[in-house]
Structures are given as C-alpha cells and as structure tokens.
Amino acid sequence: MSRIRTKKEAKGQEGNRPGEELRVLISHARIQKKVAEMAREIRRDFPKDSLHLIGVLKGSIFFLADLARELGGEVSFDFLGVSSYGKGTDSTGEVKLTKDLDLSIEGLTVLVVEDILDTGLTLKYLLKSFEERKPKHLRVAVLLDKVERRIADVKADYTGFEIPNEFVVGYGLDYDERYRNLPDVCVLQLGTRGKT
Numbered sequence: 001m002s003r004i005r006t007k008k009e010a011k012g013q014e015g016n017r018p019g020e021e022l023r024v025l026i027s028h029a030r031i032q033k034k035v036a037e038m039a040r041e042i043r044r045d046f047p048k049d050s051l052h053l054i055g056v057l058k059g060s061i062f063f064l065a066d067l068a069r070e071l072g073g074e075v076s077f078d079f080l081g082v083s084s085y086g087k088g089t090d091s092t093g094e095v096k097l098t099k100d101l102d103l104s105i106e107g108l109t110v111l112v113v114e115d116i117l118d119t120g121l122t123l124k125y126l127l128k129s130f131e132e133r134k135p136k137h138l139r140v141a142v143l144l145d146k147v148e149r150r151i152a153d154v155k156a157d158y159t160g161f162e163i164p165n166e167f168v169v170g171y172g173l174d175y176d177e178r179y180r181n182l183p184d185v186c187v188l189q190l191g192t193r194g195k196t
C-alpha cells in the first residue's frame with residue numbers, strides 16, 4: 001500500500017523495503033539543469049566534432065540519455081560493461097570487462113560517461129584500455145564525484161556534483177539492482193533491520 005510522502009522523501013519512496021530509507025540529495029530538476037550546463041561546456045570545447053559517447057553500464061544510462069539530447073550536433077554512442085571488483089573494501093583495482101565496445105574508437109572524439117567516480121579504479125582501468133585504441137580525443141564526464149574516496153590518480157574533465165561519502169541511489173544508480181528508476185539522486189540509509 002502506498003503512503004503519503006514528506007517533502008524531503010524521494011519520489012518512489014513507496015517502493016522501498018523495510019529498513020531502507022531514502023533522502024533526496026539532488027533533485028531531478030537540479031540534475032537536469034546541471035546536465036544541460038555540462039553539455040554546453042562540452043560543446044564549447046568541441047564545437048564541430050562528432051562526439052562518441054561511451055556509457056558504462058548500467059548506472060550511466062539516464063545520464064547518457066539526457067546528456068546526448070542536450071549536446072546537439074553529431075553524437076553517437078556505445079556501451080560497455082564492467083564488473084564490480086568488490087563491495088567497497090577491496091581496492092585491488094581489478095576490473096573485469098563484461099561487455100566490450102561494439103565499435104572502434106580509433107580517431108574519434110570520445111567522451112566516457114560515468115555515473116559516479118568513487119575510488120577511481122574503474123575509470124583508471126577504462127582510460128588505459130581506451131587510450132590503447134587510439135581515439136583522437138579522450139575525455140570523461142561524470143555526474144557525481146565522491147572526491148574523498150579517491151584511490152586512483154584520475155580526474156574527470158566534466159563533473160556534475162561533488163558529493164559526500166554516502167551511498168547514493170537513483171537516476172541510474174542502484175542498490176542490489178534496485179532504485180535505478182528514481183528520478184532524484186538519493187542517499188540510501190540502511191536501518192537497524194537492514195536488508196530484507
């Protein structure tokens with residue numbers, strides 16, 4: 001049964017499980033505004049280029065979709081999948097490609113589109129792999145950046161929001177594959193009852 005939500009609770013909160021509380025960190029309206037700003041900045045840097053966006057599955061899908069439509073001009077995209085290297089404690093930097101790109105990026109102006117930059121290990125691995133494929137330009141756009149969590153020496157060229165070290169879901173980001181469809185970015189708080 002759905003229940004009335006308070007102003008600060010996330011849209012879609014009705015779908016959460018007992019012990020899982022959501023608090024809106026960045027509203028959908030703020031995300032949309034920021035994505036449009038980022039698109040303008042990227043287009044200013046590459047006014048004439050055909051931009052090839054690479055989305056890292058699955059968290060980046062909404063960000064990529066919105067960014068692609070704001071960019072204007074010629075845009076193409078491709079996706080790749082990476083497996084998680086652990087549950088936050090493992091910092092070995094082991095990243096496994098679960099789905100490679102469909103298309104060659106040689107000679108293209110490539111924009112890697114990531115949902116969130118955390119330790120940076122995934123991005124470091126990806127950039128190394130992409131550089132070997134000889135793109136003309138290689139840039140990175142991330143929506144969220146948990147700066148204080150960084151282990152790898154990597155930086156995004158375009159960043160939406162710097163956020164504190166809290167676990168966030170929504171706008172593509174998941175917890176156990178859930179909450180990706182929330183329009184806002186929300187902090188997920190696990191109560192004493194924890195996961196059910």
Ligand code: IMP
Pocket residue numbers: 059114115116117118119120121122123166167168169173174175
């Ligand atoms: P990194 O290699 O530690 O930078 O990890 C990046 C990936 O970890 C992201 O693409 C997300 O899939 C995942 N991740 C990191 N922080 C969060 C979070 O707060 N919520 C959901 N996924 C996260």
